Amino acid sequence: MKDIFDKIKTNLGPIGEHAKESHGYFTFPKLEGDINPHMKFRGREMLNWSLNNYLGLANHPEVRKTDADAAANYGLGLPMGARMMSGNSDYHEQLEKELSAYVQKEDTILCNFGYQAMVSAIDALVDRRDVIVYDAESHACILDGVRLHMGKRFVFKHNDIEDCEKQLERATRLAETTGGGILVITEGVFGMRGDQGKLKEIIELKKKFNFRLFVDDAHGIGTMGPNGGGTGEEQNCQEGVDIYFGTFAKSFALIGGFISSTKEIITYLRYNMRSQIFAKSLPMPLVVGALKRLELMRKHPEYRNKLWDIARALQKGLVEAGFDIGVTNTMVTPVYMRGSIPEATNMVIDLRENFGVFCSMVVYPVVPKGMIILRLIPTAVHTMEDVKYTIECFSKIKDKLYGGEYAAERIREGFAQQL
Ligand SMILES: Cc1ncc(COP(=O)(O)O)c(C=O)c1O
Numbered sequence: 001m002k003d004i005f006d007k008i009k010t011n012l013g014p015i016g017e018h019a020k021e022s023h024g025y026f027t028f029p030k031l032e033g034d035i036n037p038h039m040k041f042r043g044r045e046m047l048n049w050s051l052n053n054y055l056g057l058a059n060h061p062e063v064r065k066t067d068a069d070a071a072a073n074y075g076l077g078l079p080m081g082a083r084m085m086s087g088n089s090d091y092h093e094q095l096e097k098e099l100s101a102y103v104q105k106e107d108t109i110l111c112n113f114g115y116q117a118m119v120s121a122i123d124a125l126v127d128r129r130d131v132i133v134y135d136a137e138s139h140a141c142i143l144d145g146v147r148l149h150m151g152k153r154f155v156f157k158h159n160d161i162e163d164c165e166k167q168l169e170r171a172t173r174l175a176e177t178t179g180g181g182i183l184v185i186t187e188g189v190f191g192m193r194g195d196q197g198k199l200k201e202i203i204e205l206k207k208k209f210n211f212r213l214f215v216d217d218a219h220g221i222g223t224m225g226p227n228g229g230g231t232g233e234e235q236n237c238q239e240g241v242d243i244y245f246g247t248f249a250k251s252f253a254l255i256g257g258f259i260s261s262t263k264e265i266i267t268y269l270r271y272n273m274r275s276q277i278f279a280k281s282l283p284m285p286l287v288v289g290a291l292k293r294l295e296l297m298r299k300h301p302e303y304r305n306k307l308w309d310i311a312r313a314l315q316k317g318l319v320e321a322g323f324d325i326g327v328t329n330t331m332v333t334p335v336y337m338r339g340s341i342p343e344a345t346n347m348v349i350d351l352r353e354n355f356g357v358f359c360s361m362v363v364y365p366v367v368p369k370g371m372i373i374l375r376l377i378p379t380a381v382h383t384m385e386d387v388k389y390t391i392e393c394f395s396k397i398k399d400k401l402y403g404g405e406y407a408a409e410r411i412r413e414g415f416a417q418q419l
Helices: 004-010 016-022 061-074 090-102 114-125 140-148 161-178 199-207 263-272 284-299 301-320 341-355 384-402 409-416
Strands: 038-041 044-048 107-111 131-135 152-156 182-187 212-216 243-247 257-261 333-338 360-362 371-376
Touching: 044 384, 061 284, 090 107, 090 257, 090 284, 107 114, 107 263, 114 140, 114 182, 114 212, 114 243, 114 257, 114 263, 131 140, 131 161, 140 182, 152 161, 161 182, 161 199, 182 199, 199 212, 257 263, 284 301, 301 333, 301 384, 333 384, 341 360, 341 371, 341 384
Parallel strands: 131 152, 131 182, 182 212, 212 243
Antiparallel strands: 038 044, 107 257, 243 257, 333 371, 360 371
16 A cells, blocks of 8 residues: 555656756746836846736735725734624625626625635536536636536537537537536636637527536636626626626735626525635625725726736737737737747746746646747736837847757756756
């Protein structure tokens, strides 16, 4: 028999196996200072494109003051217990009401973490007779929710409506024998490629199939749609989104999440979502802080407009400079390049150390071997100078990459000694 600890010692997992060389630099980096496009990394100022502070609210003076006042007034503990038992408050209910209006749904349940909310809502909504149909590139929280499902699941190729239809045909045949229903799950904005889920087309399929649609709009809330009400609002089909999920971890620059739907469904979730029934409710400063952020989102469409100005300028500039940014049709900006993992790490070290630009790098096994993605997240607090400087830097590192300058192991090895 094996000792679990022995197994773990020899297998740290696909990302963990690189921990020795990457910890503190590529993984678990420490960005210091106020949340802004310019932050310190290992003592040096960096132009930072790696945070989902889309609307720039994290360091907004009114937000900072509200957060500080709420912490002083209520402390971080209040209310104690789960919502159902002893953790409810007028502010929690007010936030739920205001969020419902913002995303055009009847009712909302606040959740203490976005990730848990998705996992747990999927778990609560389906039973073993039901069938789940979901997008192949769904976020880990959807996959984990699906893993809890005791019935059948069918996955459709990413954003491929033809395949979605095929899977719905299979799901329908099966559900007719089990006596269950069908839940389709996808995302509003896919955080890696930046493409929108084809919500409108999926909703069109309701004419042919009987199913309910659950949308994870973690990146879309606050950024998409004329009022920031999300990707359903953007595609003018929010009515067809039966269950809507948003997180506070991105545009809101906070923590927590919410699910919105009809009164009936939300009442069911309040009494059946295990992650909320058996866990502490959101602390008051987070709830009061979320109310302030929502007020600012509604009052200041110019923040969203500025985000989009920056995103468009960045994407236009990158394409004009010959970069491949794939199929993004949102602010998420992936830059695709080709090279080995050592080349990618050399390039990112150069970008950080010599150009002072910080962004996330994605390589195998997250994407196919030989592909490098540098992922840029524009925000309302970036400037056009930041955009211009970044495109200049990217052009230089691209020339170096394809000129073979990052091929030498010694750059990485020499640098590793300093880590
Ligand atoms: C698409 C998507 N869904 C869910 C989550 C989880 O949200 P949270 O960070 O609030 O747990 C994230 C990441 O934050 C995400 O990108």
